[in-house]
Amino acid sequence: MSRRIAIVEDDPDIGPMLSKLLKMEGFESTVINDGRLATRAVSSGGYSAVVLDVMLPGKDGITILRELRRDATTNQLPVVMLSAKTDEQTTWDGWRAGASYVLPKPFEPEELIRVLRTAMG
16 A cells, blocks of 8 residues: 655645654655645645645645545545644534544644554555
């Protein structure tokens, strides 16, 4: 099974930190920092899961997730949403759009790894 993870995150500290964390846990990852590029990059990248921020420049994570769910090549891809917006509406929007998990920022690194492993089966 592939262990390639797409990290869709625009924060210049969080994206690289997530990439290092995933590498330490045996995953390969790519950071995509622009929402406008995310859907196409994920669709063509051969990823086994996505870590997706909600607030992104160009296109928000909920919109990206809806696009991924409409695409036959990515509609079953595990997507873990991360958000600093922890209000109930944002969380429900993520679930309704098809998120596998919704984690609030800040999160525990161990929880993200556990969630990813569970989502990937």
